Structures are given as C-alpha cells and as structure tokens.
Amino acid sequence: xxxxxxxxxxxxxxxCIDECLICERICLETMSHCLELxxxxxxxxxxxxxxxxxxxxxxxxxxxxxxxPLHGAVCAVCAEAxxxxxxxxxxxxxxxxxxxxxxxxxRRCTESCRRMAAHAASGLGAIGSPA
Amino acid sequence: xxxxxxxxxxxxxxxCIDECLICERICLETMSHCLELxxxxxxxxxxxxxxxxxxxxxxxxxxxxxxxPLHGAVCAVCAEAxxxxxxxxxxxxxxxxxxxxxxxxxRRCTESCRRMAAHAASGLGAIGSPA
Amino acid sequence: xxxxxxxxxxxxxxxCIDECLICERICLETMSHCLELxxxxxxxxxxxxxxxxxxxxxxxxxxxxxxxPLHGAVCAVCAEAxxxxxxxxxxxxxxxxxxxxxxxxxRRCTESCRRMAAHAASGLGAIGSPA
Amino acid sequence: xxxxxxxxxxxxxxxCIDECLICERICLETMSHCLELxxxxxxxxxxxxxxxxxxxxxxxxxxxxxxxPLHGAVCAVCAEAxxxxxxxxxxxxxxxxxxxxxxxxxRRCTESCRRMAAHAASGLGAIGSPA
Numbered sequence: 001x002x003x004x005x006x007x008x009x010x011x012x013x014x015x016c017i018d019e020c021l022i023c024e025r026i027c028l029e030t031m032s033h034c035l036e037l038x039x040x041x042x043x044x045x046x047x048x049x050x051x052x053x054x055x056x057x058x059x060x061x062x063x064x065x066x067x068x069p070l071h072g073a074v075c076a077v078c079a080e081a082x083x084x085x086x087x088x089x090x091x092x093x094x095x096x097x098x099x100x101x102x103x104x105x106x107r108r109c110t111e112s113c114r115r116m117a118a119h120a121a122s123g124l125g126a127i128g129s130p131a
Numbered sequence: 132x133x134x135x136x137x138x139x140x141x142x143x144x145x146x147c148i149d150e151c152l153i154c155e156r157i158c159l160e161t162m163s164h165c166l167e168l169x170x171x172x173x174x175x176x177x178x179x180x181x182x183x184x185x186x187x188x189x190x191x192x193x194x195x196x197x198x199x200p201l202h203g204a205v206c207a208v209c210a211e212a213x214x215x216x217x218x219x220x221x222x223x224x225x226x227x228x229x230x231x232x233x234x235x236x237x238r239r240c241t242e243s244c245r246r247m248a249a250h251a252a253s254g255l256g257a258i259g260s261p262a
Numbered sequence: 263x264x265x266x267x268x269x270x271x272x273x274x275x276x277x278c279i280d281e282c283l284i285c286e287r288i289c290l291e292t293m294s295h296c297l298e299l300x301x302x303x304x305x306x307x308x309x310x311x312x313x314x315x316x317x318x319x320x321x322x323x324x325x326x327x328x329x330x331p332l333h334g335a336v337c338a339v340c341a342e343a344x345x346x347x348x349x350x351x352x353x354x355x356x357x358x359x360x361x362x363x364x365x366x367x368x369r370r371c372t373e374s375c376r377r378m379a380a381h382a383a384s385g386l387g388a389i390g391s392p393a
Numbered sequence: 394x395x396x397x398x399x400x401x402x403x404x405x406x407x408x409c410i411d412e413c414l415i416c417e418r419i420c421l422e423t424m425s426h427c428l429e430l431x432x433x434x435x436x437x438x439x440x441x442x443x444x445x446x447x448x449x450x451x452x453x454x455x456x457x458x459x460x461x462p463l464h465g466a467v468c469a470v471c472a473e474a475x476x477x478x479x480x481x482x483x484x485x486x487x488x489x490x491x492x493x494x495x496x497x498x499x500r501r502c503t504e505s506c507r508r509m510a511a512h513a514a515s516g517l518g519a520i521g522s523p524a
Binding site: 017021025028029031032058061062065066067 | 279283287290291293294320323324327328329
Binding site for chain 2: 313314318321325329335343
C-alpha cells in the first residue's frame with residue numbers, strides 16, 4: 001500500500017512534517033509575542049517574516065502529508081522563508097527567550113526542508129515509490 | 132446531482148462564500164497596511180482582530196464550499212469575528228480609505244454570515260438537500 | 263507581560279493548542295490514506311468530515327496562539343467537528359490502525375476543546391488576563 | 394507610503410492575487426464536486442492535485458498581500474501546481490462543465506503566476522519599491 005509505505009518507510013519525511021508544524025506553531029506564537037512587545041518588534045518586516053514562515057510551513061506540511069509530487073519544490077521555498085525568519089528574529093534589538101527559541105526552530109526547519117528538497121530533486125524523493 | 136443543485140440552487144450560499152473570500156482578502160491587505168503605518172495601527176489587539184477575521188472567513192468559505200453540515204455554526208462565529216474587526220477598524224485614531232473599506236466589507240460579511248447561520252439553524256440549510 | 267503570562271501560566275491552553283495541531287496532522291494524513299484505499303473510504307461525506315476537522319483544528323489553534331477573545335467560540339465548533347470526524351472514522355466498513363488512531367486523537371481533541379470552550383464561557387478564559 | 398504604492402501602482406500584482414483566490418475557490422468547489430461524482434473522479438491523485446492547487450494558491454495570495462520578498466518564489470511553485478491541476482481535470486474520463494471551468498481558471502492562474510515569478514526574478518518585482 002503506497003500510503004502505508006509512506007508512513008512507515010520514510011522517517012525523514014515524517015521528521016520534516018513535524019519540523020514544519022513545530023515551526024508554524026512557534027512563529028505564530030512569536031508573532032503574538034512581538035506584537036505585544038511593540039516598538040521595533042512589531043515592525044512590518046519582522047511580522048511579515050513570521051507570517052511568511054508560518055504560512056509556508058503549514059503549506060509544506062500539507063504537501064508532504066498528501067504525498068504530493070511537488071513537495072520538494074515547496075520545501076525549497078519553505079527553507080528560504082525559515083532562514084529569513086531566523087535572521088529577522090536574531091536581528092531584533094533585544095533577543096529574548098521566545099525569539100531565541102523561534103530562531104533555533106526556524107534553523108532546524110531550514111535544514112530539514114533543504115534535505116527534503118535535495119532528496120526530491122535527486123529523483124529519490126517520489127513519496128511512496130519503491131526504495 | 133447534489134453538487135449541481137448546490138451550485139445552481141443556492142444563490143445565498145454562493146454570495147456568502149464570495150463575501151467571506153472578499154473579506155479575507157481585504158483583512159490581510161489591511162493588516163499589511165496597518166503594520167506599515169505602525170503606532171496605534173500596529174497594536175496587538177487590532178492586528179489580532181484582522182487576522183482572526185481573515186482566518187475564520189477562509190475557514191467559513193471552506194466549510195460552505197465543501198457543503199459541510201457544520202457550515203452554519205462556523206458562519207455564526209465568523210459573523211462575530213467580522214463585527215469585531217469592523218469595530219476595531221473604526222476605532223483607529225485615523226480611519227483612512229483602507230480601513231473604511233475594510234470595516235464596510237466586514238459589516239457586509241457579518242450580515243451575510245448571520246443570515247447563513249440562521250438559515251442553517253432553521254433546518255432549511257442542509258446544503259444540497261431538496262428545497 | 264501579558265504574553266509571557268499566557269505562555270507560562272496556562273498549561274490547559276497550551277495542551278489544547280497541541281491537541282488541535284496533532285489532530286489537524288492526523289486528519290490530513292488519514293484523508294490521504296482513505297483516498298488511497300478508495301471505495302467507501304473515499305466517499306464524499308467521510309473526506310469532508312476529515313477536511314472539516316483539519317481546517318477548524320488549524321483555525322482553533324490559530325485563535326488560541328493569538329490569544330483571541332473568540333477562541334472559546336471557535337473551540338466549541340471545533341469540538342463538534344472533531345466528534346463528527348471520530349464517528350465517521352469509526353463507521354468505516356473496515357477500521358484499520360490509521361483510522362483507529364485518527365478517531366482516538368479526534369476524541370481527545372473534542373474533550374480538550376470542550377473544556378476550553380466552557381472555560382472561556384465561564385468568564386475565566388480571557389487569555390492573558392489576571393487570574 | 395510603501396503600501397499605498399503597492400495597492401495603487403501594481404495592477405499586475407493585484408490581478409495575480411485575484412487569480413489565485415479565484416483559483417483556490419474553484420479548486421475547492423471542484424474537489425467537492427469530484428468526491429460526489431466518485432469513481433475515477435475521486436481517485437487520490439486527482440483530489441491531491443486539486444488540494445495542492447487550492448493550498449498553494451491561498452499561500453501565494455498571502456505572500457503577495459503581505460508584500461513579501463519571497464512572493465516570486467511562491468508564485469513559481471504555484472504556477473506549477475496550477476498547471477498540474479489543469480492537466481488532471483482535463484484527463485478525467487468525463488470532463489463536465491465544472492472541470493472545464495476549473496481547468497481554464499487554473500491555466501489563467503498559471504500564466505499570471507509565471508509572469509509574477511519572472512517579474513520578481515528580474516529584480517523589478519520588489520513590492521512597494523520605487524519603479
């Protein structure tokens with residue numbers, strides 16, 4: 001069964017889905033946090049980076065959960081958005097625990113999505129295909 | 132065909148889907164606008180109201196497009212979120228064209244969703260059911 | 263700081279966010295699984311129940327992560343969608359491991375969302391408010 | 394004001410946002426339609442193509458509405474997903490009005506997103522930047 005194979009045989013895919021959903025969650029949380037802090041933390045570019053990251057992480061997880069043939073392409077863009085979000089968090093005037101944790105999670109998601117994108121581009125990444 | 136019936140027979144449902152998608156769009160646009168303006172326009176409660184409205188409008192449209200039996204309940208919450216968003220826009224220190232248009236769209240969506248929720252609660256709202 | 267209070271002081275809210283995101287994930291996964299199985303598993307009402315549940319779970323998590331005043335109302339609808347999804351999974355002609363796990367997750371999310379909705383309705387649920 | 398410039402000065406961007414939201418809507422509608430039809434129309438690959446298209450269209454619109462620097466990259470993937478969805482609709486055993494309309498909308502969105510991606514890649518696409 002293609003789907004059974006998907007779920008059991010590809011721990012890297014499962015890990016990437018998890019990273020994306022964890023990253024979406026912390027970005028939405030950090031956005032609320034930064035809006036509460038106000039000032040430089042609520043500036044448009046930073047909130048945009050957080051929302052970009054949250055939205056593409058959710059989309060990326062969706063493509064992987066559906067076993068979509070385009071999941072690699074979405075992961076590639078997701079990696080980019082995660083990296084920019086990490087940089088935005090780290091560039092804040094004051095980087096508190098929340099922003100540190102957010103940046104760290106984004107960097108982990110970047111790496112996971114990059115591996116997934118490379119894997120898919122190499123032709124080994126057809127989800128559910130025989131090994 | 133249930134779905135054919137859905138699409139042809141219920142102009143009110145189609146109109147409500149449209150209102151929700153138009154409202155989602157203008158709320159996301161207004162959020163960007165308000166973040167750019169900064170100051171009171173970027174305060175947490177206002178951005179939250181805009182994002183709440185955008186997200187539940189998208190969800191509401193999704194439930195109606197799927198012909199879900201719970202669409203009435205979602206529309207009821209959506210109406211509430213739209214109304215609060217309109218109030219938040221109107222309470223800004225300076226209400227420019229963008230915020231005026233957003234408030235107006237939210238009020239239209241409130242009314243449309245309220246009718247849809249009442250319709251569903253009355254038992255007449257089973258999507259795709261015979262008239 | 264309101265947001266700090268939110269994150270540290272309300273383990274029940276955090277747990278409900280987690281339940282919603284876990285439930286969204288398994289519903290999307292189960293939908294793919296059921297479409298692969300085909301036949302009765304791919305019938306419109308079942309796929310609709312899974313998509314309804316996934317979408318409102320994501321929305322519910324979003325409202326809680328933003329600390330929105332309407333999170334209780336969204337959780338109430340979410341509880342309903344989760345319960346219907348559990349019933350739909352359990353009513354399948356053959357209930358395999360995936361559908362069993364999905365039903366169980368949905369029931370846990372139902373309970374968590376119901377508590378959250380009751381909490382919010384009791385007036386104790388203003389997120390970030392002093393105890 | 395950057396945002397004012399965005400909204401007034403770039404009709405192509407506005408048109409692409411509209412195409413994406415229209416495409417999302419018709420894909421969700423067509424998915425319900427195809428699930429109701431059942432048989433070949435409800436096969437996993439087709440439903441997946443429709444959901445992929447709907448989800449990335451929504452994301453693409455979100456990136457453009459936020460004026461995100463990554464909107465071009467998202468539009469490029471969106472164009473691909475729209476094209477695959479159009480092909481999937483056209484490959485159905487029986488192509489009725491709904492699927493015809495869906496394929497047509499997807500093709501229009503493909504073109505619009507491709508122009509947007511090329512525009513962004515050429516360095517002219519920084520949203521809100523001076524012409």
